[in-house]
Amino acid sequence: MSDLPPAAEWPSVRGLLAELPDDALPRAGRFLARLDPAEVLAAHPATPLVSLYVTGHGTLAALRPALTVELARHGLLAAITLADFDAWVRDLADPGSDLYATLGKADGPAFALAVLGPEIVAAELPLPWRADDAARVLDAKIELIEKLAGTFAATANGATLVLNTLPLPRELTAQLLDRRDRAALGAAWREANARLLRLDRPEVAVVDLDPLLAEGVCARDPRQSVYAKAHLTDDLLAAYAREAAHLARQAAGAAKKVLVLDLDETVWGGVLGEVGPEGVEVAEGYRGEAFTRFQRVVRQLGSQGVLVAAVSKNDPGPVAGVLRDHPGMTLRDGDFVQVRANWRPKHDNLAELAADLNLGADSFVFADDSPFERGLVRRELPGVAVVDLTDEPALHVAALLRDGWFDVPRLTSEDLARPARYREEDARRGFLESFDSLDGYLAELGTEVRLAPAAPAQLDRVSQLTLRTNQFNLTTRRLSPAEVRDLAGDPDARVLAIASADRFGEHGLVGAVLLRRDGGVLRVENFLLSCRVFARGIEQAVLGAVLEHARRSAAREVRAAYRRTAKNGRVAGFYPEAGFATVHADEAGAEFRHDLTRPPEPVPHIRLSADFGGQQP
Incomplete structure (x- = not known):
């Protein structure tokens, strides 16, 4: 579109797209797809980048502009790699494939989109065929996809595989004249899609196409399918791209609350x-x-x-x-x-x-x-x-x-309790107004903090904190549930959960500290705290406990990093204010060091219990 800006003016794109009707988005997508992501990043280095490797069965070129514009609607820059025609099995099965090489180099959220249509089944039916023939082909295909998903989970560290359910075309069902046979085909097809949906796990997301089709999106154009090998229509790919963009927005930490x-x-x-x-x-x-x-x-x-x-x-x-x-x-x-x-x-x-x-x-x-x-x-x-x-x-x-603004990878108990806990904040504000000083308020608030290794049931919540916390997030490294589980299982690392309560009730799991032992150095890989509770002394008390643990476990020093973003400037001085010395600093952030010679000052109004799960890390 002629009124959309060049790469240098990328920050204005999101606002312009918000004013466009849906029928103008394809044209905008074609324009934006011509922009070089490297040029956008050169002009605006803080732009969140999402890497997408598109593979699948059939011609999928229409996905590039669709994905570009849908991610841009959320302020995300798409770096898209389109695989060779019909290379999805090779891409996913070979750990040395371009797919894994591309995702492995991604700096930020990374997705492999394996876009499949009904032709993966129709092309392998014998002639003549019956419903039980289709059921056998479906079973073999789903077994293959399940195996490929397992390979992906073991190989693509931190990336997400996006699959989709298969539309059932009337062109297939209508070929069966026996209505019982036709019903058997429908049942087998739906059972196969149900198996796909059950694959939805931390490393895999499955886009269910049935709700999109129920809204009137056409799944198949016979001419496109036969002549161009485009087995899913541009309209369906556009709707699919919108769903994929919702996943990307979650992974980039742009969730709405x-x-x-x-x-x-x-x-x-x-x-x-x-x-x-x-x-x-x-x-x-x-x-x-x-x-x-x-x-x-x-x-x-x-x-x-x-x-x-x-x-x-x-x-x-x-x-x-x-x-x-x-x-x-x-x-x-x-x-x-x-x-x-x-x-x-x-x-x-x-x-x-x-x-x-x-x-x-x-x-x-x-x-x-x-x-x-x-x-x-x-x-x-x-x-x-x-x-x-x-x-x-x-x-x-x-x-x-339509835009799934509040979607999350996994709904946690903390999500369910959030509205009640925010309503409790009104009571806290009223309590604060009864004091002449903040110190008096904090002293009477009775804040209790528990710091301990995250239990298995808490790991999804820790992932959610990395994805959704922006203000008190020292590095803004976004971690999927699978990455958090891998970190929790690493003997050289520790995932610590922060829970708190006060006289008005439980806050629940409100933060996390990610530690790694590197010889005599204890590294704070990230420190996160919910905006509901920071600036109450919890962060200082927790960091003090980490420093004391490092000293008692014979660490030589503690290292910590701050990575600057547009939203976490408020915590830029957190480590220096806690006695850390600056090792180096630039526009992107800083690294800090604490030599453990000076014990941290206690926070008098915080009652903290700390368990580090043993001496190491």
Whole structure:
């Protein structure tokens, strides 16, 4: 597209794409695919890069622009390698293949996309054939894929293999005239896809194409399939690319945590100030039922750890009354971590809400039916993801869910408890306001910290912290669940979990320290802490315990690194303030050293228990 900028102006691309309708994205993708990622990185070194190796069965050239534009919509730069035609078995089976060599050189999230279509089965059917012939071919193919996935898991350290379910074309089912045979084919095909879906594990992600097909995406064009060997349509590949981009966004640490809703014509029908509490449309009538459907979906998301808030241009009293008393409401005041009803600009309310929650605004998703409000938020807070709702409430759910903003690789118990724990922060803020000094508040808060090797059930949560924590994340090295498990099993390393509680309740697992022993040197490979709890002394107490452990275990020194990002500048001085000397520093970050000659100062208001699981590391 002529109005999209060159490589030097890459930071503006995300905002421009947000304004484009879906039917303009293919053209934008073709333009962006012509940009050299090296040129973008030369102009903007901090741009998050995702490496994708595309292999599979058939012609897949349409995936390059589709993946490029879908990742760019999330601010991610795609480095795409397109494999030779139909090389997927060789690529995945040979540990010395270009696939593994390419992924091994990746600096950042890396994916192998093995894109498969129904032709991998249809091409191997005998003539004539019956349903049991297809079942045998399906069984052999799934066994092969399972074996290849095992090879990938053992070879591609830290990368993710993306597979997909196989669409069942009517062209195959219609060839069987016996309806029982046709039903047997359908059953065998679905059983094969179920086996694929069960492969979804830390090293493997499976994109289920059935929901995309159910939305009307065409799976196959006979002419493209026969003449160009493109066995999946461009439209289906574009939808697949969107799902792959969601995976890439998670791996790059760009997950969203907060859903902020407008209220009038978003959560309920009508303008509250004009129609009054009795006149809002919800639960009854065709529009009211549409708004109730939307509320149910929001509540479902909230039950899985999404923080739900509201920002509305209304007087606070009537809003509170509707949320508390209206008999048709599904969402109630207790479902929101905050409701901001006032007449101030919404972007100001969003910024203050981010400060209250101690989160970056780039972890927010904002949904509003007003083009004016959406445009203003996009301009003033470009990191906020904006959901374009229209005046048709029946389409609200699809608009909210289309980008999988809150998807996570694994939902943890910490996710489920998150909304309740953020609501507890209101009680802590009220408690703080009763003190004249922060020291007095911290002393009475009664913070307890437990530092210990992460249990197997906690490793997914540790991975999630590396993927989602941006502010107190000293290196921002993103680790998949498989990488965390490998690290936990390394005898020279230690994955330590940080849990905390105070007088208001449990915070749960709020941080992690990753250690490695290298002779007489103990290295802090990363230190992470949830934004919910830092600046309360927990980080200093934990680091003090690590230094004391190093001294007692006869380490000569402790080394630690800081890698600068756009979001972790707040902790740039963390190690020097703890007595570390700078070994070297540049624009990218710094390395520090502590000689262990001076014991760390205790943090008087923290009660800490530390278990390092033995003397080493």
